[in-house]
Amino acid sequence: MNRRDALMRVATLVGATVALPALGHSAMADTLEASAAQRVATGKPVLFTADQDALVADLADVIIPTTNTPGAKAAKVNEIIDVVLKDCYKKPDQQRFIDGLTQTQKMSQDAYGKTFSQLDNAQRIEIMKKLEADAKAQKAEMARAVAGQQDVQIPAAKRNVTPFFSMLKDLTLMGYFTSEIGATQALEYVAIPGRYDGCVPLKPGQKAWAI
Amino acid sequence: MNLNIDAQKDMTYDAIVVGSGISGGWAAKELTQKGLKVLMLERGRDIKHVEGYTTATNNPWEFPHRGRVTTQAAEEYWANMRTGYTANEEWRHHFENDSLNPYIEKRPMDWIRGYHVGGRSLMWGRQSYRHNEEDFMANLKDGIAVDWPIRYADLAPWYTYVEGFAGISGSKDGLSVLPDGNYLPPMQMNCVEKEVKARVEKAFGKRHITMGRTAHLTDPKAVHTELGRAACQYRNQCMRGCPFGAYFSTQSATLPAAVATGRLTLRPDSIVAEVLYDDKKGVATGVRVIDQNTLQTRDYFAKIIFLNASAFGSTSILMNSKSSRFPNGMGNDSDQLGRNIMDHHLGVGASGDFEGMEDQYYYGRRANGVYVPRYRNWDGDKRDYIRGFGYQGGASRAGWNRGNGADGFGADFKESLTKPGPWSMGLGGFGEVLPDPNNRMTLSPDKKDKWGLPLIVFDAAYGENEKKMRKDMMNDAVEMLEAAGLKNVRGYNDESKHLGIGIHEMGTARMGRDPKTSVLNKWNQIHAVKNVFVTDGAAMTSASCVNPSLTYMALTARAADFAVKAMKRKDI
Numbered sequence: 001m002n003r004r005d006a007l008m009r010v011a012t013l014v015g016a017t018v019a020l021p022a023l024g025h026s027a028m029a030d031t032l033e034a035s036a037a038q039r040v041a042t043g044k045p046v047l048f049t050a051d052q053d054a055l056v057a058d059l060a061d062v063i064i065p066t067t068n069t070p071g072a073k074a075a076k077v078n079e080i081i082d083v084v085l086k087d088c089y090k091k092p093d094q095q096r097f098i099d100g101l102t103q104t105q106k107m108s109q110d111a112y113g114k115t116f117s118q119l120d121n122a123q124r125i126e127i128m129k130k131l132e133a134d135a136k137a138q139k140a141e142m143a144r145a146v147a148g149q150q151d152v153q154i155p156a157a158k159r160n161v162t163p164f165f166s167m168l169k170d171l172t173l174m175g176y177f178t179s180e181i182g183a184t185q186a187l188e189y190v191a192i193p194g195r196y197d198g199c200v201p202l203k204p205g206q207k208a209w210a211i
Numbered sequence: 212m213n214l215n216i217d218a219q220k221d222m223t224y225d226a227i228v229v230g231s232g233i234s235g236g237w238a239a240k241e242l243t244q245k246g247l248k249v250l251m252l253e254r255g256r257d258i259k260h261v262e263g264y265t266t267a268t269n270n271p272w273e274f275p276h277r278g279r280v281t282t283q284a285a286e287e288y289w290a291n292m293r294t295g296y297t298a299n300e301e302w303r304h305h306f307e308n309d310s311l312n313p314y315i316e317k318r319p320m321d322w323i324r325g326y327h328v329g330g331r332s333l334m335w336g337r338q339s340y341r342h343n344e345e346d347f348m349a350n351l352k353d354g355i356a357v358d359w360p361i362r363y364a365d366l367a368p369w370y371t372y373v374e375g376f377a378g379i380s381g382s383k384d385g386l387s388v389l390p391d392g393n394y395l396p397p398m399q400m401n402c403v404e405k406e407v408k409a410r411v412e413k414a415f416g417k418r419h420i421t422m423g424r425t426a427h428l429t430d431p432k433a434v435h436t437e438l439g440r441a442a443c444q445y446r447n448q449c450m451r452g453c454p455f456g457a458y459f460s461t462q463s464a465t466l467p468a469a470v471a472t473g474r475l476t477l478r479p480d481s482i483v484a485e486v487l488y489d490d491k492k493g494v495a496t497g498v499r500v501i502d503q504n505t506l507q508t509r510d511y512f513a514k515i516i517f518l519n520a521s522a523f524g525s526t527s528i529l530m531n532s533k534s535s536r537f538p539n540g541m542g543n544d545s546d547q548l549g550r551n552i553m554d555h556h557l558g559v560g561a562s563g564d565f566e567g568m569e570d571q572y573y574y575g576r577r578a579n580g581v582y583v584p585r586y587r588n589w590d591g592d593k594r595d596y597i598r599g600f601g602y603q604g605g606a607s608r609a610g611w612n613r614g615n616g617a618d619g620f621g622a623d624f625k626e627s628l629t630k631p632g633p634w635s636m637g638l639g640g641f642g643e644v645l646p647d648p649n650n651r652m653t654l655s656p657d658k659k660d661k662w663g664l665p666l667i668v669f670d671a672a673y674g675e676n677e678k679k680m681r682k683d684m685m686n687d688a689v690e691m692l693e694a695a696g697l698k699n700v701r702g703y704n705d706e707s708k709h710l711g712i713g714i715h716e717m718g719t720a721r722m723g724r725d726p727k728t729s730v731l732n733k734w735n736q737i738h739a740v741k742n743v744f745v746t747d748g749a750a751m752t753s754a755s756c757v758n759p760s761l762t763y764m765a766l767t768a769r770a771a772d773f774a775v776k777a778m779k780r781k782d783i
Binding site: 035036037062063064065067069071080083084087088089090125128132166169170173174175177178179180183186187189190191192193194195196197198199200201202206207208209210211 | 268270271276279280282283398399400401405444445447569570571572574576577608610611612614615618620621622624625626628629630631632
């Protein structure tokens with residue numbers, strides 16, 4: 001079979017899988033996919049409130065803004081963050097993220113008397129810098145607690161948690177670079193490379209492979 | 212009464228193969244091609260080639276959680292979670308829900324299963340190496356366990372045979388520690404791997420870096436294409452199932468070959484509870500099957516039976532096959548059944564950063580890496596432990612996820628992540644585990660699964676030899692990467708994992724020369740039940756440090772050839 005035949009075969013396969021329920025081998029799959037399906041069907045967030053959802057979209061867009069390629073908001077990163085947080089994170093982690101959103105709005109109000117979405121770009125960046133600095137400080141404090149520093153008062157259960165900004169950044173990068181926009185526009189995506197060349201000189205401006 | 216005779220006839224075959232994974236597929240292919248009418252039983256569901264690979268062509272954004280594990284799945288797939296990858300959304304449906312298939316851990320055991328047609332041949336790592344001459348003599352020389360009843364020369368022609376059909380790509384390196392085989396062209400190393408190879412081989416005369424030998428078609432031959440197989444497309448999404456049939460699996464290779472004979476009956480959803488034994492004739496007569504969905508029991512009959520249900524699967528069937536002749540499980544005269552659990556120990560090695568080659572990249576996703584064959588306790592080297600280890604490794608440029616560990620956000624940050632990142636390279640060790648009779652499995656006297664079969668109880672752990680070896684496995688990797696000029700070299704030795712984490716479980720029904728100390732003879736026959744053959748990982752007498760599947764293939768093809776000849780001679 002040559003490559004063309006092989007590709008034809010996959011084209012047929014793609015047609016075939018569309019008709020099948022994805023991961024359809026067990027009843028379990030239905031519940032595991034429910035959140036994503038629900039979000040698509042209703043257009044409404046599954047974990048966030050509408051306000052939180054909009055805030056996550058704005059925050060993600062500060063981390064990955066539109067440049068010469070679309071940013072996180074265009075890639076609807078808030079939607080995958082909503083679904084992944086709901087299905088893949090434990091309750092205390094979900095709560096820490098929600099608390100982080102509340103805290104961010106408070107920082108915005110305290111600093112500028114406005115909600116985050118009312119801020120201009122420079123102000124949004126200032127808030128994000130503050131969140132990043134807070135996360136760094138929190139990590140340093142946890143590291144000192146683990147190292148047994150006497151002056152640190154952190155309960156054992158809270159010595160190894162991911163700060164809000166780190167969660168937000170991790171989820172934003174994952175959500176963006178695995179999205180269709182992120183993978184195919186910001187990065188270069190080749191579904192079926194067809195061959196492997198071990199040494200290829202980098203071309204000017206060449207993007208990284210998406211996967 | 213005619214009805215019953217006819218019914219019994221319908222249930223009667225020349226051979227029954229229990230299990231449809233790597234070795235079961237080979238048994239079915241060989242036995243059907245030699246003219247036998249074969250029933251292949253698979254405990255799990257059917258997965259059809261290509262159309263059954265439900266996620267094979269998904270783009271990253273088409274996974275509901277972009278590959279991440281849901282909290283629900285993490286709970287259900289509790290053993291799989293220990294591997295760090297098998298429960299991922301891309302291929303979790305090819306692994307078993309551990310909560311529905313529990314086992315008991317007297318001491319912890321990482322048991323990773325694939326209950327479906329094709330077994331773990333659908334998700335295997337595909338690295339394919341021959342045992343060397345020393346591997347077959349190691350127990351004898353070290354005075355441990357029992358001697359293999361075969362030598363390299365017994366298996367060599369069968370290695371050649373199975374390599375040709377399976378399609379193994381690799382380079383011939385002329386190293387006695389890693390015998391060359393019957394290969395398709397090797398995959399390519401990338402620029403950094405070539406450079407590190409040159410530097411390591413210069414710095415350490417007796418250490419080599421070669422391209423991984425893997426069961427991928429790099430240049431398919433007629434024997435492959437006539438089964439509908441095509442060349443590797445370098446997608447590196449193998450564990451989802453390959454729509455090109457480019458890597459060897461039951462579905463891509465042995466099953467279509469067996470089906471083509473017109474002599475194969477494949478019956479999924481059929482859990483084998485026990486092998487039936489005729490006390491008067493002293494032979495096995497068939498197997499008792501429980502339908503996994505209806506729980507109905509049926510018996511099937513055959514002249515010979517091949518057990519290929521995976522090491523622990525085959526052994527648990529034998530343990531559950533009790534008769535007045537075998538009150539402690541079929542073939543267990545030696546009390547060795549269930550003992551000597553082996554695996555390869557891993558999670559130890561090093562990685563580092565390669566400076567330079569910033570103007571070099573690669574095209575395609577190579578589902579393979581480089582390989583460092585064993586050099587410890589070899590060719591004059593002598594350590595404070597016995598046996599040795601090899602490394603699998605590779606170099607690559609960092610992708611977008613390096614952003615998680617880096618400071619920053621915003622436009623410049625985003626743009627930097629769209630460029631190829633720095634080069635790094637890693638080496639991960641695969642070490643030989645010694646056979647130890649105290650590393651064993653038994654059947655629970657009271658706890659049963661939903662089909663009424665006793666749960667397996669594991670009581671096994673790594674020994675001192677493995678722990679000593681791991682120090683070298685980490686330090687040597689650091690040493691080689693540093694000698695190759697890598698910076699910021701980080702060694703690691705993760706001792707939180709258990710036997711089984713290599714998903715190379717072996718032993719529990721070892722081959723040997725003496726029925727008093729082994730379960731199987733040199734033809735993989737149960738010493739005392741000559742028409743029952745076990746040719747999966749259970750048969751292994753020692754583990755070597757190379758990936759084992761190719762050896763199961765060769766043992767199976769060899770045993771099938773013997774079995775058919777013996778049947779023709781009316782020996783069995």
